[in-house]
Amino acid sequence: xxxxxxxxxxxxxxxxxxxxxxxxxxxxxxxxxxxxxxxxxxxxxxxxxxxxxxxxxxxxxxxxxxxxxxxxxxxxxxxxxxxxxxxxxxxxxxxxxxxxxxxxxxxxxxxxxxxxxxxxxxxxxxxxxxxxxxxxxxxxxxxxxxxxxxxxxxxxxxxxxxxxxxxxxxxxxxxxxxxxxxxxxxxxxxxxxxxxxxxxxxxxxxxxxxxxxxxxxxxxxxxxxxxxxxxxxxxxxxxxxxxxxxxxxxxxxxxxxxxxxxxxxxxxxxxxxxxxxxxxxxxxxxxxxxxxxxxxxxxxxxxxxxxxxxxxxxxxxxxxxxxxxxxxxxxxxxxxxxxxxxxxxxxxxxxxxxxxxxxxxxxxxxxxxxxxxxxxxxxxxxxxxxxxxxxxxxxxxxxxxxxxxxxxxxxxxxxxxxxxxxxxxxxxxxxxxxxxxxxxxxxxxxxxxxxxxxxxxxxxxxxxxxxxxxxxxxxxxxxxxxxxxxxxxxxxxxxxxxxxxxxxxxxxxxxxxxxxxxxxxxxxxxxxxxxxxxxxxxxxxxxxxxxxxxxxxxxxxxxxxxxxxxxxxxxxxxxxxxxxxxxxxxxxxxxxxxxxxxxxxxxxxxxxxxxxxxxxxxxxxxxxxxxxxxxxxxxxxxxxxxxxxxxxxxxxxxxxxxxxxxxxxxxxxxxxxxxxxxxxxxxxxxxxxxxxxxxxxxxxxx
Ligand SMILES: *[C@@H]1O[C@H](CO)[C@@H](O)[C@H](O)[C@H]1NC(C)=O
Ligand SMILES: *[C@@H]1O[C@H](CO)[C@@H](O)[C@H](O)[C@H]1NC(C)=O
Ligand SMILES: *[C@@H]1O[C@H](CO)[C@@H](O)[C@H](O)[C@H]1NC(C)=O
Numbered sequence: 001x002x003x004x005x006x007x008x009x010x011x012x013x014x015x016x017x018x019x020x021x022x023x024x025x026x027x028x029x030x031x032x033x034x035x036x037x038x039x040x041x042x043x044x045x046x047x048x049x050x051x052x053x054x055x056x057x058x059x060x061x062x063x064x065x066x067x068x069x070x071x072x073x074x075x076x077x078x079x080x081x082x083x084x085x086x087x088x089x090x091x092x093x094x095x096x097x098x099x100x101x102x103x104x105x106x107x108x109x110x111x112x113x114x115x116x117x118x119x120x121x122x123x124x125x126x127x128x129x130x131x132x133x134x135x136x137x138x139x140x141x142x143x144x145x146x147x148x149x150x151x152x153x154x155x156x157x158x159x160x161x162x163x164x165x166x167x168x169x170x171x172x173x174x175x176x177x178x179x180x181x182x183x184x185x186x187x188x189x190x191x192x193x194x195x196x197x198x199x200x201x202x203x204x205x206x207x208x209x210x211x212x213x214x215x216x217x218x219x220x221x222x223x224x225x226x227x228x229x230x231x232x233x234x235x236x237x238x239x240x241x242x243x244x245x246x247x248x249x250x251x252x253x254x255x256x257x258x259x260x261x262x263x264x265x266x267x268x269x270x271x272x273x274x275x276x277x278x279x280x281x282x283x284x285x286x287x288x289x290x291x292x293x294x295x296x297x298x299x300x301x302x303x304x305x306x307x308x309x310x311x312x313x314x315x316x317x318x319x320x321x322x323x324x325x326x327x328x329x330x331x332x333x334x335x336x337x338x339x340x341x342x343x344x345x346x347x348x349x350x351x352x353x354x355x356x357x358x359x360x361x362x363x364x365x366x367x368x369x370x371x372x373x374x375x376x377x378x379x380x381x382x383x384x385x386x387x388x389x390x391x392x393x394x395x396x397x398x399x400x401x402x403x404x405x406x407x408x409x410x411x412x413x414x415x416x417x418x419x420x421x422x423x424x425x426x427x428x429x430x431x432x433x434x435x436x437x438x439x440x441x442x443x444x445x446x447x448x449x450x451x452x453x454x455x456x457x458x459x460x461x462x463x464x465x466x467x468x469x470x471x472x473x474x475x476x477x478x479x480x481x482x483x484x485x486x487x488x489x490x491x492x493x494x495x496x497x498x499x500x501x502x503x504x505x506x507x508x509x510x511x512x513x514x515x516x517x518x519x520x521x522x523x524x525x526x527x528x529x530x531x532x533x534x535x536x537x538x539x540x541x542x543x544x545x546x547x548x549x550x551x552x553x554x555x556x557x558x559x560x561x562x563x564x565x566x567x568x569x570x571x572x573x574x575x576x577x578x579x580x581x582x583x584x585x586x587x588x589x590x591x592x593x594x595x596x597x598x599x600x601x602x603x604x605x606x607x608x609x610x611x612x613x614x615x616x617x618x619x620x621x622x623x624x625x626x627x628x629x630x631x632x633x634x635x636x637x638x639x640x641x642x643x644x645x646x647x648x649x650x651x652x653x654x655x656x657x658x659x660x661x662x663x664x665x666x667x668x669x670x671x672x673x674x675x676x677x678x679x680x681x682x683x684x685x686x687x688x689x690x691x692x693x694x695x696x697x698x699x700x701x702x
Pocket of ligand 1: 073074
């Protein structure tokens with residue numbers, strides 16, 4: 001069964017809770033903050049401790065959190081300084097190279113998770129790190145699909161590859177593929193969160209590989225505009241157009257830069273034609289268009305020149321004889337024109353002319369060209385990927401092939417794993433970890449591989465009991481546990497299943513009770529056993545559902561974790577209980593009333609760490625209120641979703657009952673949707689809430 005968290009929420013969340021969607025307003029504020037901090041992950045490959053470079057930029061440690069294989073090297077000192085003009089030259093001094101295996105991957109776990117837009121970039125500079133003077137050639141994969149070929153001309157070349165992707169998975173794998181022409185290596189890996197509305201041309205969700213990104217009209221002595229000037233990590237090359245005139249504005253830019261968040265240096269410089277009747281021509285013969293790919297062109301305009309009497313600048317952009325677009329600009333208009341160039345069309349250039357009535361010459365600030373990367377492979381089912389990763393970590397398995405996606409691409413699937421490829425989404429059908437030095441218990445993650453038909457864990461050092469949950473695998477035909485140190489008796493459900501098509505192989509486990517006398521012993525205890533199994537089952541179901549609910553945002557959950565134990569109609573939240581006295585202090589004796597909720601009044605409070613909170617006090621009279629109080633406390637303590645307000649704590653002291661929430665400064669959902677409110681949710685914000693909701697519950701179609 002596929003559990004779809006938001007649908008469940010819709011079913012179980014009491015109406016009163018829905019108003020807590022108010023949280024989304026804050027989410028946008030914090031998303032913005034995040035993009036303001038620029039890149040989220042930067043790994044200086046080969047440097048195994050966190051570091052800061054001379055520009056003050058932070059780099060993560062290149063360690064097992066991201067990569068499990070490879071060897072680190074310093075590049076040859078003779079070659080380092082050749083690159084010292086580059087912003088990233090310090091990061092080019094060390095590399096991680098992958099002499100073993102065909103596919104080696106870095107795995108990134110961005111905070112925003114799947115269905116969000118990211119810019120991912122790798123840098124590679126050989127620098128003769130292996131003292132062999134032999135430059136390798138290899139491939140890059142993004143997730144389960146081909147991304148780029150990596151070729152170098154010189155030992156000191158720096159290769160930079162950039163892709164923008166709406167990630168279909170919570171984990172992003174960047175893999176280096178050995179194609180038999182030298183050992184792959186990497187120097188620097190970066191990930192930047194982007195707005196979800198940009199670089200998403202038309203209906204396509206294909207990743208876009210950057211081909212060129214050019215700013216026009218820049219001063220001669222600058223080579224690039226980039227981070228930190230560009231908050232999205234783009235590197236704008238200084239470009240030229242023949243017979244054009246550079247123009248710039250020295251005025252501060254006081255406009256909404258819109259989703260693309262172009263750096264102000266890109267907006268402030270441009271080129272225009274010499275006069276109204278001449279045109280601009282962007283020569284693209286050096287761009288390697290390929291007939292097999294779609295391409296996407298982004299043309300950026302900011303018309304900072306003065307226009308007299310409300311004149312407009314009216315232009316026509318010609319891509320090919322048949323692909324043309326008009327662009328009309330008023331003074332201070334910012335515009336990005338996105339054009340899809342279909343497969344089979346090779347562009348030689350783009351010309352920009354003024355249309356007959358226009359009295360202003362054509363102009364342009366910047367352009368970008370991307371290649372849409374076909375995605376013939378679909379990643380393995382998310383539940384299988386999670387289960388396989390959990391199994392891998394539970395037994396600390398460092399097999400070289402156990403990196404990236406377990407089933408895809410077929411040629412690189414994990415050793416011992418077989419998959420079913422007959423549906424669009426591959427699934428794991430058998431797992432052979434025979435003689436793999438596994439020690440410890442049989443973890444329950446095996447039981448999450450819902451389509452598993454064969455599990456071979458023979459000849460390991462597994463201990464403990466055989467988990468009954470394995471019997472829940474509907475298609476399991478073979479369970480080979482030969483040659484371990486398992487103990488206890490065989491779970492009844494498995495014994496039953498072995499009479500209906502499951503082959504159970506258990507010999508070579510001296511401590512395991514397999515005889516009929518063993519069955520007789522268990523019979524004596526059958527009654528209490530049934531009782532306890534039943535309660536365990538109920539408990540497991542509750543824990544399972546709450547885990548499913550929490551799973552998506554577990555990372556965020558950890559810092560606002562509230563554990564709840566229900567006992568005799570009392571609610572206990574571990575470490576989160578507040579006393580009456582504390583509530584009086586937090587709210588300054590209930591000084592500021594901020595509203596009236598379903599079961600009582602709401603007061604503003606301030607915790608010791610100055611976090612603002614809303615304290616919902618349960619009015620003493622209301623029993624209906626008490627039930628609501630309980631269900632709200634129960635539910636909120638179990639889930640964390642970014643569109644729901646989170647519970648900070650509760651008070652159940654004497655005759656005072658209260659829930660303490662994060663305080664939502666911007667008011668409730670009704671306010672946010674009301675036109676009278678200055679902070680009314682914008683359309684794109686509403687869209688984003690819908691997108692989050694949809695993406696949490698629907699598999700991404702590509
Ligand atoms: C790289 O060079 C640094 C100092 O320059 C040294 O401490 C480090 O051990 C070297 N690393 C390797 C892998 O050779
Ligand atoms: C698992 O692999 C071992 C040896 O590699 C083999 O003997 C065994 O038959 C395999 N099990 C299954 C279920 O294929
Ligand atoms: C079970 O595992 C043992 C040991 O690896 C192997 O010899 C045997 O063939 C396996 N049985 C089946 C049915 O795969």
